[in-house]
Amino acid sequence: MSTVSSPASTAGPWQAEALDALLARRGRDPHALVQILREAQAMHGWLPRDMQAAIADALGLTLAHVEGVASFYRFFHDRPVGRYRVLFSDNITDRMLGNEALLLDLCRRLGVQRGEVRADDRVSIDFASCTGLCDQGPALLVNHHHVVTRLDAARVAQIAALIESRVPVDEWPADWFAIVDNVQRADVLLGTPLQPGAAIAAALERGADSMLDEMKQSNLRGRGGAGFATGQKWSLCRAAPGAEHYVVCNADEGEPGTFKDRVLLASHADPVFEGMTVAALVVGARRGLVYLRGEYRYLLEHLEAVLQRRREQHLLGASIQGRAGFDFDIEIHVGAGAYVCGEESSLIESLEGKRGTPRIRPPFPVEHGYLGQPTTVNNVETYCAATHIALNGGVWWAGIGTPRSTGTKIHSVSGDCERPGIYEYPFGTSITRILEDCGARDTQAVQVGGPSGVCISAFEFGRRIAFEDVPTAGAFMVFDRSRDMFEVARNFAHFFAHESCGFCTPCRVGTALVAKRMDKLAAGHGSRHDVEVLFELDKLMHTATHCGLGGAACNPLRDTIAKFRPAYEQRLKSLHFEPAFDLDAELSIARAMTHRDDPASHLETER
Amino acid sequence: MTTLAPLYPTHQPRKLKVATVSLAGCFGCHMSFLDIDERILELIEHVEFDRSPLTDIKHVGHCDIGLIEGGLCNSENVEVLRDFRKHCKTLVAVGACAINGGLPAQRNHLDLGEILQDVYGSRTGMSAGSAIPNDPELPLPLNKVHPIHEVVHVDYFLPGCPPPADAFWRFLTDLMAGRTPHLGHGLMHYD
Numbered sequence: 001m002s003t004v005s006s007p008a009s010t011a012g013p014w015q016a017e018a019l020d021a022l023l024a025r026r027g028r029d030p031h032a033l034v035q036i037l038r039e040a041q042a043m044h045g046w047l048p049r050d051m052q053a054a055i056a057d058a059l060g061l062t063l064a065h066v067e068g069v070a071s072f073y074r075f076f077h078d079r080p081v082g083r084y085r086v087l088f089s090d091n092i093t094d095r096m097l098g099n100e101a102l103l104l105d106l107c108r109r110l111g112v113q114r115g116e117v118r119a120d121d122r123v124s125i126d127f128a129s130c131t132g133l134c135d136q137g138p139a140l141l142v143n144h145h146h147v148v149t150r151l152d153a154a155r156v157a158q159i160a161a162l163i164e165s166r167v168p169v170d171e172w173p174a175d176w177f178a179i180v181d182n183v184q185r186a187d188v189l190l191g192t193p194l195q196p197g198a199a200i201a202a203a204l205e206r207g208a209d210s211m212l213d214e215m216k217q218s219n220l221r222g223r224g225g226a227g228f229a230t231g232q233k234w235s236l237c238r239a240a241p242g243a244e245h246y247v248v249c250n251a252d253e254g255e256p257g258t259f260k261d262r263v264l265l266a267s268h269a270d271p272v273f274e275g276m277t278v279a280a281l282v283v284g285a286r287r288g289l290v291y292l293r294g295e296y297r298y299l300l301e302h303l304e305a306v307l308q309r310r311r312e313q314h315l316l317g318a319s320i321q322g323r324a325g326f327d328f329d330i331e332i333h334v335g336a337g338a339y340v341c342g343e344e345s346s347l348i349e350s351l352e353g354k355r356g357t358p359r360i361r362p363p364f365p366v367e368h369g370y371l372g373q374p375t376t377v378n379n380v381e382t383y384c385a386a387t388h389i390a391l392n393g394g395v396w397w398a399g400i401g402t403p404r405s406t407g408t409k410i411h412s413v414s415g416d417c418e419r420p421g422i423y424e425y426p427f428g429t430s431i432t433r434i435l436e437d438c439g440a441r442d443t444q445a446v447q448v449g450g451p452s453g454v455c456i457s458a459f460e461f462g463r464r465i466a467f468e469d470v471p472t473a474g475a476f477m478v479f480d481r482s483r484d485m486f487e488v489a490r491n492f493a494h495f496f497a498h499e500s501c502g503f504c505t506p507c508r509v510g511t512a513l514v515a516k517r518m519d520k521l522a523a524g525h526g527s528r529h530d531v532e533v534l535f536e537l538d539k540l541m542h543t544a545t546h547c548g549l550g551g552a553a554c555n556p557l558r559d560t561i562a563k564f565r566p567a568y569e570q571r572l573k574s575l576h577f578e579p580a581f582d583l584d585a586e587l588s589i590a591r592a593m594t595h596r597d598d599p600a601s602h603l604e605t606e607r
Numbered sequence: 608m609t610t611l612a613p614l615y616p617t618h619q620p621r622k623l624k625v626a627t628v629s630l631a632g633c634f635g636c637h638m639s640f641l642d643i644d645e646r647i648l649e650l651i652e653h654v655e656f657d658r659s660p661l662t663d664i665k666h667v668g669h670c671d672i673g674l675i676e677g678g679l680c681n682s683e684n685v686e687v688l689r690d691f692r693k694h695c696k697t698l699v700a701v702g703a704c705a706i707n708g709g710l711p712a713q714r715n716h717l718d719l720g721e722i723l724q725d726v727y728g729s730r731t732g733m734s735a736g737s738a739i740p741n742d743p744e745l746p747l748p749l750n751k752v753h754p755i756h757e758v759v760h761v762d763y764f765l766p767g768c769p770p771p772a773d774a775f776w777r778f779l780t781d782l783m784a785g786r787t788p789h790l791g792h793g794l795m796h797y798d
Contacts, residue, residue, distance in 0.1 A: 580757060581757075586749040587748075589720045593723045593724070600743050603685055603686075
């Protein structure tokens with residue numbers, strides 16, 4: 001269990017002995033840099049430059065490298081951020097539940113500006129990307145550790161009072177931190193109780209080769225969104241030469257509106273770890289890594305406990321279930337607030353203690369992954385499915401769903417509906433069916449698969465969730481007719497601008513240009529020309545960015561312009577070009593300084 | 608063998624009208640334009656200059672192509688730019704200042720009021736009674752220097768500080784021939 005969970009940000013000197021102990025615990029391994037920085041920050045609240053220098057020294061790295069890594073991740077701070085760091089989740093679903101007003105209210109009560117640290121170093125308040133609690137929002141994150149759900153004005157007032165009276169977050173009312181699973185519809189993955197170890201036993205009985213055949217027969221496709229055939233991935237990884245093979249679980253569930261992995265990890269961690277163990281048997285791995293997103297830090301103790309229990313049950317460790325030579329163990333790596341790390345190659349970079357910049361592929365991770373060795377990276381839900389396939393066989397799985405999209409898919413439903421939460425359906429289920437089940441009324445649109453997915457409008461609700469029609473990574477955000485789809489797209493545009501890793505120019509600059517242009521429209525300065533520029537940016541980014549983040553960044557824009565064009569058109573001031581600012585106001589300072597007010601001292605704005 | 612007379616009367620194609628101006632710029636782009644050297648003789652076979660430092664015409668007339676050097680630092684720049692946009696079918700931002708604000712935009716991180724106060728009020732060596740000039744003839748400076756595409760629609764961008772003469776030549780010959788101008792590698796400069 002973590003010993004540091006109360007606020008600790010201090011402007012004072014840091015504890016050299018504690019840092020030494022931490023470095024020793026991590027074996028002074030430069031590949032553990034991200035974990036070392038995270039734990040060092042948990043001790044001190046932020047990462048002073050001389051502390052980063054000491055870490056660099058101990059790990060044999062340059063200070064520039066350490067600072068480069070520390071400055072990449074949003075949850076690392078190179079200056080004090082206050083004893084209470086409060087981050088409001090800013091997904092569109094939080095917006096729809098009024099998070100902006102709540103944030104302003106908390107800022108006002110505590111006398112601090114958003115994004116700034118209060119003069120007494122007590123508190124700072126800001127927005128963060130989706131924290132994966134859309135079905136019980138608005139949510140906020142305190143000190144990158146505690147999550148408060150179901151915020152309202154009364155709770156905000158209480159939070160302000162607790163911060164003013166310096167009550168440690170640990171001592172805040174426990175029910176505030178309650179996170180419910182909200183499983184509304186369970187199918188095979190969520191509804192079948194499993195005996196820990198049963199799937200491993202079944203896989204051992206079959207043997208690695210035959211287990212791989214079952215995986216191929218099942219035609220299971222990756223649940224992270226891309227839908228690559230899992231059996232083929234394992235087979236490539238198994239065949240790739242390398243001193244070590246690795247199994248990595250991608251639990252960096254950063255796509256806004258997605259929270260199914262949170263529920264799987266909280267309540268179904270055994271099948272996830274068991275699926276990893278089965279994968280290890282197939283590909284011949286001895287080490288597994290879970291990349292847990294920083295926003296889910298509160299799950300760490302629970303997951304560590306499950307791992308420990310599994311070790312005691314001989315389901316992890318040396319000679320698993322008594323099979324000599326079958327050695328496998330899992331460790332958990334916690335991220336630090338970077339959406340791009342959900343992309344498998346940047347996830348591996350991050351695991352190696354570096355900035356989470358996507359690699360150039362090929363070579364793919366199955367050949368050249370973690371530490372240059374063959375690595376299979378799969379989604380949490382994929383491993384969970386693998387466990388069920390190990391138990392029941394590939395033919396059974398292939399019998400569920402559609403021929404090209406086998407099995408079931410878990411959806412995270414949020415937004416305008418009566419029963420948000422987790423819904424598991426076989427592939428091939430229509431969007432109408434899901435909308436009916438979750439109690440959505442007067443629905444205008446559904447964003448399937450998050451911002452980088454697809455926006456479905458009412459006339460397409462008959463379409464089905466499957467790779468051959470509407471693919472999804474698990475998010476299902478519902479918007480009724482009262483919502484403004486332009487604002488939805490604008491929220492997503494800001495999300496991508498915020499999360500661009502900055503490595504390639506088309507994405508770094510392009511996402512910012514899109515967000516700025518959307519703001520121009522929102523401010524009422526738009527013209528038809530601006531819509532054309534947005535189209536051009538979409539085209540450019542789709543073809544020119546280094547990784548999928550930049551390529552997908554304009555998806556919501558393209559979909560909403562195509563399907564909800566009036567939402568854009570009603571904001572256009574003119575068919576001709578309009579500046580984004582008031583030109584006459586641009587002369588205000590010079591007018592004041594020269595005391596002039598003659599006609600030549602003004603610029604016509606309306607033309 | 609006799610040469611048949613053409614079926615239809617032929618005309619010399621109309622010359623394209625070109626206007627150029629330097630707003631908040633240094634005329635360096637114009638100098639680079641002149642570096643097309645003897646090719647200017649070929650150019651004037653095809654174009655006629657309207658308002659330009661080359662002609663000293665003061666007001667822009669209806670033109671095919673307008674070349675704008677420099678960004679916007681005062682109200683007169685804005686008015687001239689708007690006038691060009693009204694009169695030119697194709698408007699081109701030429702050089703770093705027109706495209707990004709360039710060197711003049713270095714004042715953007717300072718407060719304009721403080722700059723005026725420092726320059727005309729508190730600088731050492733000022734004569735008694737000095738004040739910030741306020742003659743209505745003088746255009747007022749904008750709070751910030753802006754690139755031209757923030758105020759009018761711009762059709763093409765010719766980057767460089769300055770763009771090389773060959774870039775001007777390629778760009779204009781493409782445009783005159785009815786091709787989409789494409790500078791390509793070597794002519795695309797950002798310095």
